Amino acid sequence: MHVHIRIGIFILILLMIPNLIMAQNVALKVDELNRQADLTTYMKSIEILIPAIQAAPDDFELWWRLARARQNYADMAASRRIPGWKEICVEQGHEAMKAGKKAAALRPAAVEGYYYTGCSAGTVCTGSSQMAILKEGLLKEIRINLEKAYNINRYFDNGGPIQALASYLWMSPDSRAGTWTRRKNWHVKACGCTRTILQAGP
Numbered sequence: 001m002h003v004h005i006r007i008g009i010f011i012l013i014l015l016m017i018p019n020l021i022m023a024q025n026v027a028l029k030v031d032e033l034n035r036q037a038d039l040t041t042y043m044k045s046i047e048i049l050i051p052a053i054q055a056a057p058d059d060f061e062l063w064w065r066l067a068r069a070r071q072n073y074a075d076m077a078a079s080r081r082i083p084g085w086k087e088i089c090v091e092q093g094h095e096a097m098k099a100g101k102k103a104a105a106l107r108p109a110a111v112e113g114y115y116y117t118g119c120s121a122g123t124v125c126t127g128s129s130q131m132a133i134l135k136e137g138l139l140k141e142i143r144i145n146l147e148k149a150y151n152i153n154r155y156f157d158n159g160g161p162i163q164a165l166a167s168y169l170w171m172s173p174d175s176r177a178g179t180w181t182r183r184k185n186w187h188v189k190a191c192g193c194t195r196t197i198l199q200a201g202p
Contacts, residue, residue: 027065050066064100064112064113071123074089074123074127089123115161119164121141121145122142122164139168142168
């Protein structure tokens, strides 16, 4: 019986290998597209990642990259004020949040899922009314997820968690963001983080 179990496990591993290789290749391709930082490359990443996730639905590396691509696409659409940018922020931001939460569920100890969920909630806010922001609890989504990301790895994405959380605490009207002193302290931390990264170099 033990022999049959070992054979079964071996066969299962063999069946998984193609998907693992595929996911790794997709991740490398998407990372290259992300470095090009353009609307077309972000959309291309989304188009590549969706079928890849359908083939490997529990791959953490694919899910957080999908969250990143959707969030980056929406943010750039907003910054360039392309037609329909508010709708893009809401639609892509919500989809990015779903992908980020899936990544966080697959690997709770990793920073990526929480970081992109928090950032994506901010992206949704960019295209939403104040009523919608309050109704959906987006400020809470930003704060909780960015705090988790900060506690796991504040220097991820060139200090993204500390700078994003500092920005939230500095600008948010949410009273739970803390006192003026706390907001000022986070602003100082963000500046210090940036200096550290710049001093470290590439």
